[in-house]
Amino acid sequence: MSWTIPKIWEGGDVWILGGGPSVAKQFDIPKVVVQNVISGTYPLSAYSKYMAPIHDKHVIGINVAYLIGDWLDMCFFGDVDFFLKRSEELAAWPGLKITCSDTAGKQPWLKFIEKDREHIRGISTRPDRVSWNLNSGTCAISIAAWTGAKRIFLLGFDMNLGEDKRQHFHNAYERAPVTDEEKLRKWMGTFDRHLRGFEFIAEDAKKLGIEIINVSPTSEIREFKKVSLNEALQ
Amino acid sequence: MERKNKSEATEVADLPSEPVFRWKVVGGSPFHGNNHRIYKPGEVFKATEAEVPLAFRDVIIKVDTVSVQEQERILPGKVATYEIKEREKVDPEDDKEVALYDVVNHKGKVINEKPLSKKKAESFLKDLTE
Numbered sequence: 001m002s003w004t005i006p007k008i009w010e011g012g013d014v015w016i017l018g019g020g021p022s023v024a025k026q027f028d029i030p031k032v033v034v035q036n037v038i039s040g041t042y043p044l045s046a047y048s049k050y051m052a053p054i055h056d057k058h059v060i061g062i063n064v065a066y067l068i069g070d071w072l073d074m075c076f077f078g079d080v081d082f083f084l085k086r087s088e089e090l091a092a093w094p095g096l097k098i099t100c101s102d103t104a105g106k107q108p109w110l111k112f113i114e115k116d117r118e119h120i121r122g123i124s125t126r127p128d129r130v131s132w133n134l135n136s137g138t139c140a141i142s143i144a145a146w147t148g149a150k151r152i153f154l155l156g157f158d159m160n161l162g163e164d165k166r167q168h169f170h171n172a173y174e175r176a177p178v179t180d181e182e183k184l185r186k187w188m189g190t191f192d193r194h195l196r197g198f199e200f201i202a203e204d205a206k207k208l209g210i211e212i213i214n215v216s217p218t219s220e221i222r223e224f225k226k227v228s229l230n231e232a233l234q
Numbered sequence: 235m236e237r238k239n240k241s242e243a244t245e246v247a248d249l250p251s252e253p254v255f256r257w258k259v260v261g262g263s264p265f266h267g268n269n270h271r272i273y274k275p276g277e278v279f280k281a282t283e284a285e286v287p288l289a290f291r292d293v294i295i296k297v298d299t300v301s302v303q304e305q306e307r308i309l310p311g312k313v314a315t316y317e318i319k320e321r322e323k324v325d326p327e328d329d330k331e332v333a334l335y336d337v338v339n340h341k342g343k344v345i346n347e348k349p350l351s352k353k354k355a356e357s358f359l360k361d362l363t364e
Contacts, residue, residue, distance in 0.1 A: 006361035008337070012347035058347070070341060084298070084305060091311030094340045096362065103302070109311030148347070 002114040003098070004128040010148030014058045017065045017072065017155045018137040021162025022216040023169040026155065026229035027051050038171040044068050047169075053233055054155075060144060062137045062156075064172040066093050076143060078136040080104055100130050100139060113143070122200030123208065133197030141201055141212070151211045153232055159191045159220040191220060198223045252282040253301035261293025315340050316362050318355045337362065 017023070024034045027050045036042040044067040055071040063082055066075035067089070074096045077083065083090070083104035090097060091109060098111040105112025116129035123145045124131045130142040137157055144152045161167060165177035167187065178184050202223035205212050214224040215232045258278045259265050265273045273279050280302055286294050298305070321334045334349035337358045346358060 004361070006358055008345055008358055008362075009347045056343070058345075071343065073339070073343070073345065080305065081298075084300060087309055091309055094312050094314060096314040097311075103305050106306050107309060107311060109313045 001112075002128040003111040005113070005143055005146035007127075007146070007148035009058045009144075011150050012058060012148070013151045013153060014060065014144040014147060014149035015054055015153045015155060016137060016140050016144055016157075017054075017059055017061045017068075018157045019063060019065065019168040019170070020156035020158030020160075020216060020219070021164070021166055021169050022158050022218055023156040026215060027053075029169075034169065037169075038166070040171065044170050044172060053229070058147070058149075060140050062140055064170065066090070066095065066097075067172065070094050074098055074143070076136060076140045077101070077104070078132065078139050082136075098143065100132065115139075116142070121197045123204035123210075131197070131200075133194075133201065135194040135197065138194065138197045138201060141205075145205070145208060145210055149210060151213060152205075154212065154214045154216065154219075154221075154224070155229075156216060157214060157219055157221060158216050159195050160218070161187065195220060252284065253303060254280050254282055255301055256280055256297035257286055257294050258297050259293065260295050263293070265290065265294055314362065316345060316359055318352070318359055321349055 029047055029050045033046055037044060037046055048069040059072045060074045060076055061072040063077050066072055072095055076098045078100045080101040080103045083101055099105050100113050100115050104110060113130050115132045116124040119125050119131050121133055122131050124142040127146040130139050132139050161178055165179055178187050198221050212224045213232060214221055214226045215229050217226050217228055219226060256278055259273050259275050262275055267273060268285055278297060316337050316339055319336050319338050321336060323331050325331060335352050335355035336344045337346050337355050338344055
């Protein structure tokens with residue numbers, strides 16, 4: 001049965017922590033720490049103290065973001081492959097774990113929310129559904145919206161590669177920098193697909209009276225106001 | 235057209251005892267399953283090894299090495315825990331002051347946005363834990 005998202009954050013701010021490389025820059029995480037996390041010398045939780053400004057906020061972590069700390073309120077993922085690779089450590093994480101993967105959703109310690117088949121793109125029209133938008137991060141916007149958020153802050157929604165040609169601010173998926181032309185084209189295609197939902201999300205957010213703020217100044221997303229983390233926290 | 239998510243694979247048969255895997259049609263032609271269903275190029279479906287003839291394995295590829303039964307095996311895991319805490323009164327001597335509550339997580343972090351009535355806090359607790 002599909003979980004119904006409770007309006008726990010009505011009128012508040014909700015932060016969604018994606019995986020884009022801009023996160024490290026926005027939180028002023030020293031390069032040496034980032035390098036050590038990427039090389040696997042430090043765990044992802046080495047970033048936690050730098051993220052103190054959002055520890056007391058309402059935060060939804062996408063995919064491996066939950067490994068940063070248990071101050072995140074929710075972990076959301078949509079991909080069954082992610083679950084298959086991470087099930088043990090995910091099972092041990094004490095926070096609220098939510099998925100729209102029907103395979104993973106069979107676990108009793110996960111909240112399962114069905115994908116909205118009638119509203120695939122944008123923000124779901126039902127509190128017990130999520131609009132997939134072909135991406136876990138954009139899918140989580142439906143969750144944030146149905147918790148009653150008035151403002152949604154997007155972190156790490158870059159939809160492009162970082163200066164070091166990496167897709168994420170970590171290397172949890174063990175992917176090398178994208179230097180090969182063919183791989184680069186493939187990734188650009190993936191980012192293009194991920195970008196398609198934002199037009200619909202912006203339209204739905206406007207109807208719902210939700211302001212979405214993109215805390216990634218270098219993001220490819222054009223639909224929302226872009227600010228730095230410092231500006232967002234003011 | 236939206237591509238079907240991998241997790242939404244079509245089922246060929248209802249829970250056969252043999253391991254079931256997810257398969258993807260990577261060739262340019264549809265695949266005719268032995269259940270009389272036709273799978274379009276790009277479509278992901280569930281079937282046993284026996285249901286996908288070896289001769290088709292260049293155009294029908296296995297998506298995972300782990301069977302669907304194994305993927306759906308119930309694992310032990312932590313369920314998020316919450317409790318209700320009463321907020322400190324502004325004036326502890328004031329009996330008329332309405333009591334307000336929070337729902338807090340395992341770390342004591344307040345989950346709700348606004349202070350809650352006991353009834354609302356209990357309702358959120360139920361929503362988060364059931």
